[in-house]
Amino acid sequence: MTDTDMLHMAALEKRCEELETRNAELEAKHWDECRQIAHYEDELRRATDEKECS
Structure with a gap:
């Protein structure tokens, strides 16, 4: 191996x-x-579930 190759x-x-x-x-x-994203999806799901239960 040549110097250039090295x-x-x-x-x-x-x-x-x-x-x-x-x-x-x-x-x-x-x-x-x-x-x-997963955290925000969980927050949105909880908020949506709470709204539906109200």
């Missing part, structure tokens, strides 16, 4: 790590948003 491999490995980090951040954001 530099390209190192650059690719660094980019791969950056993408994995970004992916983890986006997954965490996605699940946070899903939890928030």
Whole structure:
């Protein structure tokens, strides 16, 4: 493997790590948003149920 090949491999490995980090951040954001939506749906369901019972 040449020096140039090694530099390209190192650059690719660094980019791969950056993408994995970004992916983890986006997954965490996605699940946070899903939890928030579920929370709001529960609140809406409770409010709707209370209104129907009144």
